[in-house]
Amino acid sequence: MSIEAYLFLSYQPGWNGSPDRIAQMRAQAEQYDQHNLAVAQEYHALYCAFRAAAEKIERKSEMRCTGRQRYSRMQNTPRWDAIVSSEPHRPLSNKADLESKLESAERDRAREMEAAEAKERERQKKEAAQAKAGRAAAYLIALGWKIDRDSWIDPKSGHGCGSDAVGIANDIALDVAIEDRKKEIAGGHIEFGGDDNCENCSGWDGDSHRCECGNRRVSWEHDGDFESMNVWAEAY
Numbered sequence: 001m002s003i004e005a006y007l008f009l010s011y012q013p014g015w016n017g018s019p020d021r022i023a024q025m026r027a028q029a030e031q032y033d034q035h036n037l038a039v040a041q042e043y044h045a046l047y048c049a050f051r052a053a054a055e056k057i058e059r060k061s062e063m064r065c066t067g068r069q070r071y072s073r074m075q076n077t078p079r080w081d082a083i084v085s086s087e088p089h090r091p092l093s094n095k096a097d098l099e100s101k102l103e104s105a106e107r108d109r110a111r112e113m114e115a116a117e118a119k120e121r122e123r124q125k126k127e128a129a130q131a132k133a134g135r136a137a138a139y140l141i142a143l144g145w146k147i148d149r150d151s152w153i154d155p156k157s158g159h160g161c162g163s164d165a166v167g168i169a170n171d172i173a174l175d176v177a178i179e180d181r182k183k184e185i186a187g188g189h190i191e192f193g194g195d196d197n198c199e200n201c202s203g204w205d206g207d208s209h210r211c212e213c214g215n216r217r218v219s220w221e222h223d224g225d226f227e228s229m230n231v232w233a234e235a236y
């Protein structure tokens with residue numbers, strides 16, 4: 001409504017027509033309009049935020065029941081009076097409604113993002129596992145292994161060893177690493193983890209159950225897989 005119409009409706013009983021009174025009422029009306037404009041802008045921002053959140057998660061029905069038409073009227077020229085004049089109390093109750101709907105839309109959005117991220121992580125993990133299985137298969141084929149139906153066939157024994165290419169490749173890599181280490185030892189002794197209790201002990205020969213002084217039981221420990229295998233001696 002216009003300032004004049006507002007003045008007329010609101011101040012008719014006290015109307016005396018004096019220039020001072022008109023100026024005073026005009027100032028009050030301007031203040032009223034400024035306040036309304038601020039509130040309308042706040043609503044407009046809230047509505048835009050909700051609509052963006054609702055659109056992202058495609059909550060079309062939510063958008064309709066929050067009074068889309070009422071708020072969309074304010075989008076270009078936010079005017080509070082059009083709302084106040086038709087439904088003075090509704091906008092205030094709608095504000096809380098809009099805020100809670102915005103919150104729930106944002107929560108849903110966050111949940112959806114989380115689920116999508118978890119799904120993506122799962123996909124990447126699966127992809128990495130498949131790639132690793134492919135490299136393990138290449139490793140086995142290079143060593144003369146063949147696949148028969150779902151089972152890998154050991155070229156030495158001719159036996160099927162199952163379908164787990166990564167597991168088989170890891171076992172082979174461990175054996176190879178240990179053999180390599182033994183060649184390096186070449187009949188001598190090496191230090192091992194946990195040899196603090198030994199006295200005048202030259203270490204472990206890489207084959208026996210115990211170290212040279214007989215104080216500790218020693219075996220091979222390992223870390224890694226067929227792509228990078230690390231072995232060392234450790235008392236247990």
Ligand SMILES: [Zn+2]
Binds near residue numbers: 195211212213215216
């Ligand atoms: Zn010893």
